[in-house]
Amino acid sequence: MAMNLADEVRGIVATDPAAVGQRMSVNENRQLPLHFAVRKNRPDMLALLFELGADPAATDGYGAPAAVYAATPEVDRRVLARLGGKGAADLFIALALDDQTRAARLPRENPGITKVGGASAGTLRLLAKRGNASAMRWLLDRGVDPSAVWSHWDAEVTPLHLATLHGHAEVVRLLLEAGADPKIRDSRQWQCDGLGRTCRTSGDRRRSR
Numbered sequence: 001m002a003m004n005l006a007d008e009v010r011g012i013v014a015t016d017p018a019a020v021g022q023r024m025s026v027n028e029n030r031q032l033p034l035h036f037a038v039r040k041n042r043p044d045m046l047a048l049l050f051e052l053g054a055d056p057a058a059t060d061g062y063g064a065p066a067a068v069y070a071a072t073p074e075v076d077r078r079v080l081a082r083l084g085g086k087g088a089a090d091l092f093i094a095l096a097l098d099d100q101t102r103a104a105r106l107p108r109e110n111p112g113i114t115k116v117g118g119a120s121a122g123t124l125r126l127l128a129k130r131g132n133a134s135a136m137r138w139l140l141d142r143g144v145d146p147s148a149v150w151s152h153w154d155a156e157v158t159p160l161h162l163a164t165l166h167g168h169a170e171v172v173r174l175l176l177e178a179g180a181d182p183k184i185r186d187s188r189q190w191q192c193d194g195l196g197r198t199c200r201t202s203g204d205r206r207r208s209r
Contacts, residue, residue: 002040009049037079071129095135096132103138127171147180159171
C-alpha cells in the first residue's frame with residue numbers, strides 16, 4: 001500500500017478477503033489498512049480499499065475512524081475527497097474541503113450534530129489540528145463551544161491545545177477571540193499559556209510550538 005501497488009493489494013485480498021480488515025500492532029494503535037492509507041496520503045489506495053469492501057466507519061484501537069487521520073495538514077484534499085460522503089466524520093470532511101453547502105445541510109439531516117457533545121465539538125478539534133481557521137469560524141459562528149474537551153488518542157484535550165501544539169497561530173487567535181479558556185488542562189495536565197503560544201504542566205515544563 002505504501003508503494004501504491006494496486007495489483008499486489010488486489011491479489012492479497014483475493015487470496016484472503018479478511019486482509020482488508022487486518023489490524024496493525026498495538027504500538028500502531030491497531031490501525032486498519034484504511035487508517036494507514038489516510039496517514040500515508042494515498043488517495044488511490046483509499047479508493048481501492050473502498051472498492052474491496054473496507055468499512056469507512058471502522059475504528060482503530062482508540063475508537064477513531066480513518067477520517068480522523070486526515071486532521072494533519074500533510075493529508076491533502078484528494079484524500080479528503082475520497083473520504084467524503086462515507087458517513088464517518090462527514091462534517092469535518094465537508095468543512096475541510098470548504099464545502100459549506102454540504103456542511104450546512106448536515107445539521108438539518110442530523111440536528112444533534114451541533115448540540116453540546118455532538119459531532120461538531122470533535123470537528124472543531126480536528127480542524128484546529130489541521131489549522132483550518134475559516135472552517136473553524138463557520139462552526140464557532142454557529143455556537144460550537146471553543147473550549148469543549150474531546151478525546152484525542154489517549155488524552156482529553158481542547159481545540160486550543162491542538163492548535164497551540166501544532167503551531168497554528170491564526171487558529172489560536174481565533175479560538176481566544178471566541179472565548180476559549182487557556183487555563184483548561186488536558187488529561188495529562190498540560191495547560192496553554194494566556195497567549196496560546198506554549199503549553200506547560202504544573203511543574204512548569206513547557207512544550208512550545
